[in-house]
Amino acid sequence: MAQETFAFSSSALRSLRLQRELLEQEERRRALARELSTRRLLPPAAPRPLHAPPRRxxxxxxxxxxxxxxxxxxxxxxxxxxxxxxxxxxxxxxxxxxxxSPEQGLWVxxxxxxxxxxxxxxxxxxxxxxxxxxxxxxxxxxxxxxxxxxxxxxxxxxxxxxxxxxxxxxxxxxxxxxxxTAPLHLCTAPDSLPCAELLLAHGARVNLGTRERALTALHVAASRGLAAHVALYLRHGADPARRSRQGETPLNAACAAAERPPETPAYLQVAERLLAAGADPRAAGRKGHTPLHNACANGQHGLARLLLRHGADPTVRNGAGDTPMDCALRALREYPQQRPEGTIALLLLHGAGPVHPKMLRFCCGHPPALELLLNASERVPPADAWVGAVPPELWEEHRDFYASAVRAAGRPRCLQHLARCALRRHLGARCPAALPHLALPPP
Structure with missing residues (x-):
C-alpha cells in the first residue's frame, strides 16, 4: 500500500483546499435556500402600515x-x-x-x-x-x-x-x-488577523477613522505592535501618513506605545514596515513629539537607531522645548537596563548638540552616560549642576570617576579632543556617513 501512495505538490494541495472551500460555501448556500423556502411556505404576515411606528x-x-x-x-x-x-x-x-454619591458623600x-x-x-x-x-x-x-x-x-x-x-x-x-468604532478597529490581538482579512475582503474601509479620535485601523495595529496586521492594511491601501485628531501618525503611535522591553522586536517590525511604506520619521504629533522623541522617552535604542537611519532630526524640539536627547535623559532612571548610554552616543553621533548642564542631574547616577555627555563638549561643564544629585552609595562605588569629573570641570581639553568636537560639529547629522571616508589615523 505504501508503494502506491504519492506526495501531493503544493499547487495540488492549494487546489484541493480551494475546491473544499467552494463545496462548503455551496452547502451553506443550499441550506440557507432550503430554510428560506420553508419560511416562504408559512402563512404571510399581515402587512404593516406604511407609516406605522417601529416595532418596540x-x-x-x-x-x-x-x-x-x-x-x-x-x-x-x-x-x-x-x-x-x-x-x-x-x-x-x-x-x-x-x-x-456627591449628595450623600459616600459610596452607595x-x-x-x-x-x-x-x-x-x-x-x-x-x-x-x-x-x-x-x-x-x-x-x-x-x-x-x-x-x-x-x-x-x-x-x-x-x-x-x-x-x-x-x-x-x-x-x-x-x-x-x-x-x-468599526469592527476592523477591534482587531487588536495577534489571532484576530483572519477576522481582519475577512472584513477587508467584504469591503471594510481600511482608512475609516473612529468617530471621536479619527484613528484608523493602521493606528490601532501600530499602537498594539501587530506587524502582520500593519502589513495587511498597507497592502490594502492604508495611508501611513494619515493623522488622528491629535495629529498622531501610525508611526507616532507605534513609537509612543513601545514601552515594555519584551515587545521591542514587534514594534521594530511595525516601524520598519511603516517607514518602507513612506511614513515620515520627522512628523510631529501630540504635544509636538516626533517618533524619535517617543522612542527616546521609552528607552528604545533599536527604534531610535532605525529612525535616525531614515532621517529623523535629533535636534528638533517638542512642544515643551525638549530635544530627543532631553527625553532620553529623563527616561534614563526608568530604563537603566536598556543601554541608555548607547542611545545617547547614537544621538551625539547624528548631530545632537551638548546638553544644558542642568540636564546632567538626570544621568549622574549612570556613570557611562555621564561620561559620554561630559566628553561631548569642548569644556567640561561645572559640577555644581549635578554633583549634589549623586547618591552617596553610588559616589563611594565610583569615587575615582566622580572625583576626576569634578576635577576636570572648567579645565581646557587636549587638542585631540578639541579636533574631535570640531569635526563632529562641522559634520552634524552627516557624521555617521562621512567618518568612514575621512583619512583618519588608526586608533
Whole structure:
C-alpha cells in the first residue's frame, strides 16, 4: 500500500483546499435556500402600515435564556428563539455596583443595566450554529444593542467563523458602534488577523477613522505592535501618513506605545514596515513629539537607531522645548537596563548638540552616560549642576570617576579632543556617513 501512495505538490494541495472551500460555501448556500423556502411556505404576515411606528423591542431578563446562549445549547436556543420577534429580543441584566454619591458623600449601591442581544452573545462566544439559527429566524445582523453590533463582538473575540457567517448574511463591515468604532478597529490581538482579512475582503474601509479620535485601523495595529496586521492594511491601501485628531501618525503611535522591553522586536517590525511604506520619521504629533522623541522617552535604542537611519532630526524640539536627547535623559532612571548610554552616543553621533548642564542631574547616577555627555563638549561643564544629585552609595562605588569629573570641570581639553568636537560639529547629522571616508589615523 505504501508503494502506491504519492506526495501531493503544493499547487495540488492549494487546489484541493480551494475546491473544499467552494463545496462548503455551496452547502451553506443550499441550506440557507432550503430554510428560506420553508419560511416562504408559512402563512404571510399581515402587512404593516406604511407609516406605522417601529416595532418596540422585547426585553428579557430570564437567566435561563441567558444561560442557554452563554453555554451554546443549540436545542434550547431553537426552542426559545422561534421567530423574528424573539430572535431580536434585548437581553438585559441588572447588577448592583458601588458608585460615589456627591449628595450623600459616600459610596452607595446603584443598579446598572447592561443590554445585549442573542446574536451578539453567540457571535462573541463563537457558537456558529446558534448564530446561524438566529439569523435564519430573522435576527438583524446589524442591530446595535448595548453599544455594539454582533460583528463587533466577533472581531473583538476574535471568532472568524462567526464573522464569516455574519458577513455572508449581509452584515455591514463598516458599521460603527456607539463608541464610534468599526469592527476592523477591534482587531487588536495577534489571532484576530483572519477576522481582519475577512472584513477587508467584504469591503471594510481600511482608512475609516473612529468617530471621536479619527484613528484608523493602521493606528490601532501600530499602537498594539501587530506587524502582520500593519502589513495587511498597507497592502490594502492604508495611508501611513494619515493623522488622528491629535495629529498622531501610525508611526507616532507605534513609537509612543513601545514601552515594555519584551515587545521591542514587534514594534521594530511595525516601524520598519511603516517607514518602507513612506511614513515620515520627522512628523510631529501630540504635544509636538516626533517618533524619535517617543522612542527616546521609552528607552528604545533599536527604534531610535532605525529612525535616525531614515532621517529623523535629533535636534528638533517638542512642544515643551525638549530635544530627543532631553527625553532620553529623563527616561534614563526608568530604563537603566536598556543601554541608555548607547542611545545617547547614537544621538551625539547624528548631530545632537551638548546638553544644558542642568540636564546632567538626570544621568549622574549612570556613570557611562555621564561620561559620554561630559566628553561631548569642548569644556567640561561645572559640577555644581549635578554633583549634589549623586547618591552617596553610588559616589563611594565610583569615587575615582566622580572625583576626576569634578576635577576636570572648567579645565581646557587636549587638542585631540578639541579636533574631535570640531569635526563632529562641522559634520552634524552627516557624521555617521562621512567618518568612514575621512583619512583618519588608526586608533
Amino acid at each position: 423591542p422585547q426585553y428579557c431578563r430570564d437567566p435561563a435564556v441567558h444561560n442557554a446562549l452563554y453555554t451554546g445549547d443549540l436545542e434550547r436556543v431553537k426552542s426559545i428563539f422561534k421567530d423574528e420577534a424573539t430572535a431580536n429580543m434585548v437581553l438585559e441584566t441588572v447588577s448592583e455596583e458601588l458608585v460615589w 449601591l446603584s443598579p446598572r443595566k447592561k443590554q445585549t442581544s442573542a446574536l451578539r452573545i453567540a457571535a462573541a462566544r463563537g457558537y456558529e450554529d446558534c448564530a446561524r439559527h438566529l439569523l435564519l429566524r430573522g435576527a438583524e445582523a446589524d442591530a446595535v444593542v448595548g453599544g455594539r453590533g454582533p460583528l463587533h463582538d466577533a472581531a473583538a473575540a476574535p471568532r472568524p467563523a462567526c464573522a464569516r457567517l455574519l458577513l455572508d448574511f449581509g452584515a455591514d463591515p463598516n458599521l460603527l458602534s456607539a463608541e464610534g
